[in-house]
Amino acid sequence: MGVFHGNVSVNGRPGPEITWPHRVGVVPRPISGRLTRHADQDLDAAAGQTDSGGQILTGLGGVGKTQIVAHLADRWWTTGRIDLLVWVTATSTTNIVNRYAQAAREVAGCQAIDTRECAARFLAWLATTRLRWLVVLDDLTEPADMIGLWPPTTPSGRTIVTTRRRDTALTTGRAVIEVGSFTNEESIAYLRTRLGDRLTRVSEADQLAADLGRLPLALAQAVTYMLDQDLTCVDYRRRLSRRRLSALRPHLLPDDQETAVDTTWALSVDIADGATEGITRVVLQIAALLDPNGIPSELFTTRAVTDYYRLRLGRTVDNDDARDAIRTLYRLGLVGLGTDDGAMTIQVHALVQRASREATPDEYQLPLATAAADALLELWPATRHDEARAQLIRANATALRRNSDRFLLEPDVHPIVFRYGRDTNEAGLPRSAITVLEQQLNSQLNTLGSAHPDTLATRLDIAYQIGENGRQAMAAEQLQELLADCSGALGHEHRLTLTVRRDLARWRGESGRPDDARRALEELLPDCIEALGPTDAVTLDIRRGIADWTARSGDPALAVAQTEMLLADVTRTLGPGDAFTLTTRAHLANWRGQAGDAQGAAQEYAELVPDFARVLGPMHPHTLTSRRYLADWHGYAGDPAGAADALSAVLRDHLEELGPDHPRTLITRRFLAHWRAALGDISAQDLRQLVDDHIRLLGSDHPHTRLARDILGRAQSP
Secondary structure (H helix, E strand, O other): OOOOOOOOEEOOEEOOOOOOOEEEOOOOOOOOOOOOOHHHHHHHHHHOOOOOOOEEEEOOOOOOHHHHHHHHHHHHHHOOOOOEEEEEEOOOHHHHHHHHHHHHHHHOOOOOOOHHHHHHHHHHHHHHOOOOEEEEEEEEOOHHHHOOOOOOOOOOEEEEEEEOOOOHHHHOOOEEEEOOOOOHHHHHHHHHHHHOOOHHHHOOHHHHHHHOOOOHHHHHHHHHHHHHHOOOHHHHHHHHHHOOHHHHOOOOOOOOOOOOHHHOOHHHHHHHHHHOOOHHHHHHHHHOOOOOOOEEHHHHHOHHHHHHHHHHHOOOOOHHHHHHHHHHHHHOOOOEEEEEOOEEEEEOOHHHHHHHHHHOOHHHHHHHHHHHHHHHHHHOOOOOOOHHHHHHHHHHHHHHHHHHHHHHHOOOOOHHHHHHHHHHHHOOOHHHHHHHHHHHHHHHHHHOOOOOHHHHHHHHHHHHHHHHOOOHHHHHHHHHHHHHHHHHHHOOOOHHHHHHHHHHHHHHHHOOOHHHHHHHHHHHHHHHHHHHOOOOHHHHHHHHHHHHHHHHOOOHHHHHHHHHHHHHHHHHHHOOOOHHHHHHHHHHHHHHHHOOOHHHHHHHHHHHHHHHHHHHOOOOHHHHHHHHHHHHHHHHOOOHHHHHHHHHHHHHHHHHHHOOOOHHHHHHHHHHHHHHHHOOOOOHHHHHHHHHHHHHHHOOOOHHHHHHHHHHHHHHOO
């Protein structure tokens, strides 16, 4: 038919007078301080493809999808790249049809009263015109609204959709561009552009960006509030830490925004909840308490959480229901999906989490926190051969403590609190463990009081971590005070009191008094047998401690006999595959070597390593430790080169599994340095670096640091 300019007559009736290029609908105006983003380039490249079925910009509400498309539409319009621009707010079928009908009346001469008929006329016109057109479907809420309303695919036309949705039917055959939050650099640039470069105003800008999850919508509203109230970034962060999001809304939202950040995702949550009969809201409320960077998806199918679904919703929710709820949240753009060491994880933006927490009724707060804590305990690795998984669970426990600590500390301390502190230490982070436990103790003193058993147990854990951190004498001093408090509050025969006596003996021994430690444990043993029984874990550990301190007091032969008797008892009571049985065998091998039988020690470790690997896993700390001692005793048995080679292999596994700064990695480096020094195969510079790393990670007075200095001293002596 050709391209017409001016008046057009259709079927003999005069059409509207059109001036080209023509625009239908209102394109959002550019926001203040807008930045060019990677998604701008991605959209440019995708929209330039002539064979594309359209572009879908998807992402969380508030990431700036609309502005990215508006920027492209405005640029194409002003540069003459398009003849027709139609902007549709696609939040409902009615909106879409009405905008299409308006376009049909303006450009296709439709005179029909029925808007559906005009909408169809417009789509037919798009399919046949040679004019260059761009149709933008902004904020598509329900993909089903587009049935029969998709613009055609033509060489001269382009269709771009912004949506939070990720439905397969929506994205198939179309270029999908994921839009995320600002980068850290983009966030700071935006804040400086809007607030100015005055140092007092933008100090802590990067922390503020992190607090708001670098979400463009949140940053824009925060800047407006700050300018309205004449606040600095520091001032706003202080208010953000104390007030709800709803209290920090600017009086007038910026850039023609219609929704405050605290309610941006409410409609999506309602849609998801309706699609799953209430499950998705519960899933999101639990996820809001956990780590935004990765929550194991299996948490939502644990017994603890499925029990909570049943109590909350009054019906049974199976694993398929829970998985469907997660997929619904994903399709609606409320969560992201990823993997961690092969397991599926869920990511939730920190502001979505905060908005969900603040919208959760008070009566649900405690049971939600309890369900999340119980679920994490279900998932916590029973053994430490899977460090990646342990880190994932630990990160979620950290977030749960941060978001729900008050619900985990009263009326009684939830078991996850103690597990979290102990696991932090077992992960080789004793200083972090002390900080965590001291924060916990302060909360317990305020809520439970100083005489509560959980408060006393936390003091015991703190003393243990202090000793592990190289301050053995301080640990003994604190335990001496704690012993008096436990005896007064709980009695002399209480399990916690007896455990304090055991640890007090240990740290006295580690402070240089091995005879005192042995005597104290010998006095404690009959009390434990009477109060706890001969097979209790504390009783068995005391027996093993007596043998250990006997060896360290100078009688390893007697320690061998004592440990052999203990091993027979624990093998009979606990079984040969129990972790305590295996570690007792390791103690026995060590004392056998100390008694002069290095070859026998090496042989026992050679038998022990595969048992540890079978029971606990090849990368479990006990397995790696047994490999380390196997190599060490081979060295003392006359094969220093073999010891160095084997320790090099153990070190590679430690580096891969734990990283260079983990204390266990450091121990293996020290063992390796010992044998390389014996072979003359290590430089003084490498040994000095080993000492420096010990000082940096453990402190100058830690026993391991002193051992590293000894190796350096021997290597430097003539």
